[in-house]
Amino acid sequence: MAYSEKVVDHFTRPRNMGSMPKEAPDVGTGIVGAPECGDVMKLQIKVQHDTIVDAKFKTFGCGSAIASSSLATEWLKGKTIEQAAAIKNTDIVHELNLPPVKIHCSVLAEDAIKAALSDFRRKSDVARNPVSGLS
Numbered sequence: 595m596a597y598s599e600k601v602v603d604h605f606t607r608p609r610n611m612g613s614m615p616k617e618a619p620d621v622g623t624g625i626v627g628a629p630e631c632g633d634v635m636k637l638q639i640k641v642q643h644d645t646i647v648d649a650k651f652k653t654f655g656c657g658s659a660i661a662s663s664s665l666a667t668e669w670l671k672g673k674t675i676e677q678a679a680a681i682k683n684t685d686i687v688h689e690l691n692l693p694p695v696k697i698h699c700s701v702l703a704e705d706a707i708k709a710a711l712s713d714f715r716r717k718s719d720v721a722r723n724p725v726s727g728l729s
């Protein structure tokens with residue numbers, strides 16, 4: 595499998611690899627797995643005043659999955675929650691020039707973003723309304 599230059603670049607110099615404390619109230623965590631291959635991606639965002647101020651990832655997977663999540667963290671930083679929710683796997687496919695068999699790797703990144711956003715939203719709802727958060 596020939597990887598594009600951009601994939602190789604992200605794979606050899608991954609941006610924002612690492613993790614943040616999952617329990618922090620301003621951190622949203624998304625962990626998703628790809629049924630196609632069993633790869634797993636963890637993506638985290640740190641949100642302040644509706645803006646993503648930091649993003650980290652850890653991916654156990656192929657080069658394209660690592661590149662997709664590395665790229666996703668770069669794109670997430672500085673975006674609002676709303677802008678982040680609009681990131682599509684097709685944007686990643688296009689930027690990294692992924693071949694058809696590697697499209698699900700980018701889907702993993704979009705799913706991880708969505709999961710991190712919903713984890714963050716759930717936490718901030720609980721913080722705003724602790725009683726309903728218990729139900």
Ligand code: FES
Binds near residue numbers: 633
């Ligand atoms: Fe081998 Fe994803 S299928 S790493």
Ligand code: FES
Binds near residue numbers: 632
């Ligand atoms: Fe499965 Fe890339 S995530 S091959």
